[in-house]
Amino acid sequence: MADALLSPAVGATMWAGSMATLGYSSKKLKENIDNKTIPLMGVMGAFIFAAMMINFTIPGTGSSGHIAGGILLTVMLRPYAAFLVLASVLMVQALFFADGGLLALGCNIWNMGFYPCFLAYPLIYKPIAGDGTSAKRIYIAAIVSVIIALQLGAFSVVLETLLSGRSELPFGTFALLMQPIHLAIGFVEGIITAGIISYVKKVRPEILEASNTLRPLNAGISLKKVLAAFVILAVVTGGALSWFASTHPDGLEWSIQKVTGKRELAEQTNGAASLFRDIQEKTAFLPDYNFKPVVKEEPKENEAPAWPGIEAGTSVAGIVGGAIVLMFILFIGFGIRLFKKQ
């Protein structure tokens, strides 16, 4: 997910969801953490970070990929700690590589952290892997849970992009693009995850056992908590959907406008209409996203705030003004540089 494809409503909703999960996880973790886990988590984050940077060749394709590590971390650290570690890794990536962006970080933590830690691991990995003695079961569990977690994550990206309304990709096409790609990625990552788990189990079995002994404290995740997670999920998607519903009329109006043509409307933007537009813009923060019913007096007033500057009359002024603004900014930039050099 990237900032530029996000609308404020979706971005804020996903931030709220991720921050709530983060707060809950750290509260839970604080209750039964021993101090030893704190450095382990930190160094483990750095491990995931470094492991992401090692490329490997994907068999049959010749292209290279890297792992995301959600299930791997959860198996090693349990859900709460793993969620914190994943969130911190994503945050460092957002800040240092601009991977995603700061506002999209909420979406990314949710897409890549919530699903593996709180859905795929307790509901799929643990029941299938059982007590972790059978290598075959670990393989199946890892592959299935990674695939499911990635599918959920990819589907969330599709939903978030769609609800934000910045991209024109229709739902079906986008989903058809995203889901199969992530199926393939998930399969490869599942094999790798299983391989690493079995390797660690073979060489240092006590590491996995140590995290197993932590289990009574975290006590897996009860059905109640899973239900609570689903409720949160429903509220988040429901909230986002309602925003979508309220922005949708804009799109409808616009297609109507497309049919009626634009030139006649353009003349009306200078007089009363632009005044109305100013007033409406000032009264409604984020004009696209207010909950107020769409104004119904005259069609030209409510379409104006949705795309100021693309009518024939105003766009020339827009281009001229834009060029001046950019030159001005460049001038300031170079001016400060020159001034500093002296």
Added chain:
Amino acid sequence: MNFDEKYYNIGFLDQLSYKNTFVHRLDPRIKLIVTLLFLFTVISFSKYEIVALLPFFLYPVLLMTIGEIPLMFILKKVALVSPFAIFIGIFNPLLDSGQVFIFKGLAISAGWLSFFSILIKFTLTVSTALLLVATTSFPGVCHALRQLGVPSLFVSQLLFLYRYIFVLMEETMRIVRARNMRSFEQHGKGIKVFVRIVGILFIRTVERAERVYYAMLSRGFQGDMPTLKRFHIKAGDLVFAVSVAVFLYIFRFYPATEILGRFVQGVFS
């Protein structure tokens, strides 16, 4: 980008944050909040907006020039992560074919407008986020987060992560180099070797965490990582915050670029 480059990239960004300019001296909390406000304002524009977004370039340009951050470095990083936004956005011109008139007679499809709008928003948001770290230092951002109410466990996690990224990356760099020297073309770069490498790296990591823990215990670690550095919000910080907020407000709610354009048009005609 190969491994070494990625490594030095993080290191360089870190180095930049230790400069001592006006922007670097600002309180990290203020910078964080102002940056978030800026990002939020930028993405709140509707999907066909281009012209009104242009004045917002002033903020990253000011941060960059006053903070003495090299332009090419930021541009390169922006270009590096652009494929995703471009990939999603490029469908707009194909799918959204409504005609929009720029001059009398010259029309383009509305999809191009929304595509360029995505690109501009992308450049603005990515460069501003990068400039935040380049002018604040990661520990600074972390302490700001803690003072703003983010759980302390998560903040210590971030601080730990940041500290050990460099250590573990150097270790990984050695392993990757060893692999590359022993593998020709694509041989030895498959999944099997990868799993082994990551497995070994994992075990070394756990062992390192143990040593780190004992070292910390012997230095009096009790589960918290306090900082000696105290941040104070000075008058300069407030002036900065208020002026950016006013700037954002004006250019968000008044079509200033258009008014300017119309004014200039009026002068020349």
